Amino acid sequence: MTVLKTRAKLVDVARQLFAKKGVEATTMNDIAVASKKGRRTLYTYFKSKDQIYMAVVESELKMLSDTMDKVAKKPTVPDKKILELITTHLDIIKMAVYRNGTLRADFFRDIWRVEAMRKYFDNNEIKLFREVLREGKEQGLFDIDNVEITADILHYCIKGIEVPYIRGQIGEDLDDETGWRYVSKIVYGALGCRKEK
Secondary structure (H helix, E strand, C coil): CCHHHHHHHHHHHHHHHHHHHCCCCCCHHHHHHHCCCCHHHHHHHCCCHHHHHHHHHHHHHHHHHHHHHHHHCCCCCHHHHHHHHHHHHHHHHHHHHHHCHHHCCHHHHCCCCCHHHHHHHHHHHHHHHHHHHHHHHHCCCCCCCCHHHHHHHHHHHHHHCHHHHHCCCCCCCCCHHHHHHHHHHHHHHHCCCCCCC
């Protein structure tokens, strides 16, 4: 097995154990046994459980960024694309949290352990928002003064509703179609969307 494949396998096994047992209850020995690798091999790649935990977070965030990049590259008009980026962001965060069981929302929200790792994801998302907003402004779809500030605000608004969204606390009495219709009205209103939806 190549170095990259071995490392990826260790990270995936650790992710599964962290999801099942929690980070605190999982030991380095548990990871070594479950991956069918010796402790020496595990310690060759990761010096501590905290280091492997951060590698798990990094791999999850990389998958999320890759998904957002794919959405941004679709040949879709900017007003539709901005909504798709928002829904994709919220849905992939929710899916990742569910997939990671006991890590729950803290997996992404723990300010001390994850926020530094999350900067790449956040910066990439802001960049994608800026590209789509700029394109929409150039096409006369969005009436916004400052693309950079608008992209920052949009990103932080979405980031701020992740946990309530994951917990199903936003529009819990609404069907998805109605809920997303409210979201689109708010987003299009904030962007000064010039065409009727």
